[in-house]
Amino acid sequence: MEVNQQVSGMIDELVGEPLGEQLRKAREQKALTVREAADSLRIMPYQIEALEQQDFSVFKADVFIRSYLRNYAGLLGLDPQAILDQYQQKHFVERVIPIVTRPKSVQLPCKKRYVGVVAVLAVILLLWLINRELPQIDKAAQLQPLVEVEEQILSLGADSETEISSLASEDLAAPTNALIAGDYDTVAVAVDVEPIIAEAVSSAAEHRLELNFSAECWVEIKDAEGKTLIADIKREGDNVVVEGAAPFNVVLGYAPAVVLSYNGEAVEINTNTRTQAARLVVGRS
Structure with missing residues (x-):
């Protein structure tokens, strides 16, 4: 140069x-x-x-x-x-300028999608807690009736087949009937899903930038992934709203002409006193 x-x-x-x-x-x-x-x-x-x-x-x-x-x-x-x-x-120097598609100012129906995600997360967590707390059935208790039947069969003679069959049927049916009747303790699980819902909504929600212009100004905004959301010249009276993943990288050609807010809160712009331009990062945690 x-x-x-x-x-x-x-x-x-x-x-x-x-x-x-x-x-x-x-x-x-x-x-x-x-x-x-x-x-x-x-x-x-x-x-x-x-x-x-x-x-x-x-x-x-x-x-x-x-x-x-x-x-x-x-x-x-x-x-x-x-x-x-x-x-x-x-003075002409050929420069390759990337083509930037101006995003449409459209409010996406995000709320329904976020509610669905939160509901699924809450159900999965509830099922996991219930499965973890339910008592495990003692396998030894299930096998005990079979051992008793075997011992009684050996003690009886070969002529007592009918009695053996009846005894085995009664003993084997006992644990099954107990399970069917619900003969085990019921565990009540209380799950506080409000913190989970709040965290899911916070992580899923997109962040919002709003700019109001009182004079002509070049503006360029990129989201956290480096995607260009807008790159254009704005004029007096223009209003721009963009949504995406924070933090945002913002470049302003004439910063005194811009009023900037992030998620509804005003953002202070530090202006270069020589060029009247500004470069800032908004939404950095």
């Missing part, structure tokens, strides 16, 4: 007056301050300064640079096409 600027400066010295110097002198001849020129074009003062200093790296895309140069040249009474041609020849 520094090499390109040095080459650009050498060309300006050999060919003629630098582009930025032309803009600055024309503005001063019209007795306009940087703020007045910015207000006339409805852009930020730091963008006027960047054009006059030929610091085109502050702009997100070449289309913005050309638009601002054309409008600024027209305001100052210069030939817009000549200014654009000079920019193309000496």
Whole structure:
């Protein structure tokens, strides 16, 4: 980047007056301050300064640079096409800009989905606690009647088959009938599911950012996974609401024009005093 600027400066010295110097002198001849020129074009003062200093790296895309140069040249009474041609020849650097799809401002029906998730978690936990607390049936108690029947069979003679069958049937049926009749202790389990529900709702819920704009400003917001939720220029009166996983990485081109809130609470924006821009992370626990 520094090499390109040095080459650009050498060309300006050999060919003629630098582009930025032309803009600055024309503005001063019209007795306009940087703020007045910015207000006339409805852009930020730091963008006027960047054009006059030929610091085109502050702009997100070449289309913005050309638009601002054309409008600024027209305001100052210069030939817009000549200014654009000079920019193309000496300063244009091709940049690949990712295509960003602007998210629709749609409120998703999340509440029903979260209630269903919480209900399933509560039922699973309740079943697990009940199964853990139920008494285990003593296997030795189940086998005891069989041992007694075997001993009685050995003590009887071979001619007592009918009596043996009757005895075995009665003894074997005893534990089964006891189980069918429900002859075991009933365990009552009290489960407090409110903390579980609160935790599930907290982890599943998406977080919300709201931005209100009083002037033109570039805004870029990415969620915790690095997904770009919005990357666009907003103007006076615009309102933007985005939802996603926190924390959010927020970049503002002109921070004084933005009022920001996170989950309904106001967020303080620390602004760069030189560029009037801001970069912040919102929702970090």
